[in-house]
Amino acid sequence: MPLFDRDTSIFSDEDVLREDYQPESIQERxxxxxxxxxxxxxxxxxxxxxxxxxxxxxxxxxxxxxxxxxxxxxxxxxxxxxxxxxxxxxxxxxxxxxxxxxxxxxxxxxxxxxxxxxxxxxxxxxxxxxxxxxxxxxxxxxxxxxxxxxxxxxxxxxxxxxxxxxxxxxxxxxxxxxxxxxxxxxxxxxxxxxxxxxxxxxxxFPPYTAGELRSILEQRAENALYETAYETNVLSLCAALAAQDTGSARQALDLLYKAGDITRAADETTIRESHVRDAQQALERGQIRQGMMELTRHGHLALAAVLSIAISDETPARVREIYPEYSAIAERFGTKPLVRRRMHDHLSDLAMQGILKRYARNHGRSGGQYYEYDLDVTLELALDVVDELEDVDISLEAVRGAKLRGLR
The missing domain is CATH 3.40.50.300 (P-loop containing nucleotide triphosphate hydrolases)
Structure with missing residues (x-):
């Protein structure tokens, strides 16, 4: 038996779902x-x-x-x-x-x-x-x-x-x-x-509505997928999820393509709503990973500081607790630390991108108002990204040191 066989159940022409595909006609514009x-x-x-x-x-x-x-x-x-x-x-x-x-x-x-x-x-x-x-x-x-x-x-x-x-x-x-x-x-x-x-x-060009995205997906699916390769509600779900998030046709097409990939990998023949949900999670993880990779140098350093504290199981942490860790990591790798306010701006950016969680605390007159931060991604994902960074030799040394401290 051959090791590889042609796909005969899911994709009839998967290139139709790729970003560089140019359709013969443009829908909904x-x-x-x-x-x-x-x-x-x-x-x-x-x-x-x-x-x-x-x-x-x-x-x-x-x-x-x-x-x-x-x-x-x-x-x-x-x-x-x-x-x-x-x-x-x-x-x-x-x-x-x-x-x-x-x-x-x-x-x-x-x-x-x-x-x-x-x-x-x-x-x-x-x-x-x-x-x-x-x-x-x-x-x-x-x-x-x-x-x-x-x-x-x-x-x-x-x-x-x-x-x-x-x-x-x-x-x-x-x-x-x-x-x-x-x-x-x-x-x-x-x-x-x-x-x-x-x-x-x-x-x-305004964002697409769910109905417009459904129309685009129908056109692409007709040429990309076999007729019996997907359940009726799959296209509507992909369209709805993309419309609720960005209104992007690319996101809707990526969801359908990834759902087909997941179905094929599972050796199944029909894309179901559960496959779309799995695709959504996988793509969101990939987007967050890409966002983490594209941070500025000080964004990476701020992330490493929170990661180091999280490994020690000391999060959520206040800025006053994160800043010394950030400063130590920056100085260890030859970077002049930003002032605390500017470092806090980077933490806020990380929270806006869904990489960190930010909690507003109010302890009244005695404690005042302040923010605490924690990872909003898995520890494994954050460690993987930090390990791959090229622009900053971010302290896996420091992170691993923190991990050892946490294990003591």
């Missing part, structure tokens, strides 16, 4: 698509493209709709001899400045043998390189900046590119910017000169 298409109309007319910004939480269709419409736009402009369209995509995750965005755009436009370093050049030199590459393309160029909010306050590229033609840097090319942001307040944080220069159109 008709109004947003209509607004988006109106903003893209100048391109097909051969006119200067409008700058367009899309706002909405992760998983609500911003990138999927953009890929869908731009793929159709690229195909449709072929019918017109006086329009030449190029689309350039750049994900700005991990890019924190306009300089980095410009340098990475240069590399997107250049062949692998002519890539530049993303550091070390004068700012204007990098922009000049970008203008040269754009001029060599000519025609209309739509620059899609996904997760543009990662550049923070350094928004100069959103000022420079729209003004490049007026300033004489570009002549044969008509650039347009499509910015995609998960931060609903990103527009408010832009500098006044950028707002004036962009003159952008905005499309807001």
């Amino acid at each position: 008709d109004e947003e698509i209509d607004t988006y298409m109106a903003s893209l109309q100048p391109v097909i007319n051969g006119a200067q493209p409008r700058n367009l910004f899309l706002y909405g939480k992760a998983g609500v269709g911003k990138t999927a709709v953009t890929r869908y419409l731009l793929s159709h736009l690229e195909r449709d402009v072929d019918a017109y001899d006086d329009v030449a369209l190029t689309v350039v995509w750049l994900n700005c995750n991990n890019l924190s400045s306009s300089y980095q965005v410009a340098a990475n755009l240069v590399n997107e436009l250049r062949p692998p043998s002519q890539q530049i370093s993303t550091t070390g050049y004068p700012r204007q030199t990098v922009f000049d390189m970008l203008y040269t590459e754009l001029e060599s393309i000519g025609g209309t160029v739509l620059i899609v900046l996904d997760e543009i909010d990662h550049i923070g306050d350094d928004d100069g590229i959103l000022y420079e590119l729209p003004r490049a033609r007026a300033n004489g840097y570009l002549s044969s090319v008509k650039p347009g910017i499509i910015g995609i942001s998960n931060d609903l307040s990103f527009h408010d944080s832009l500098s006044p000169k950028v707002k004036d220069t962009l003159c952008e159109e905005e499309v807001h």
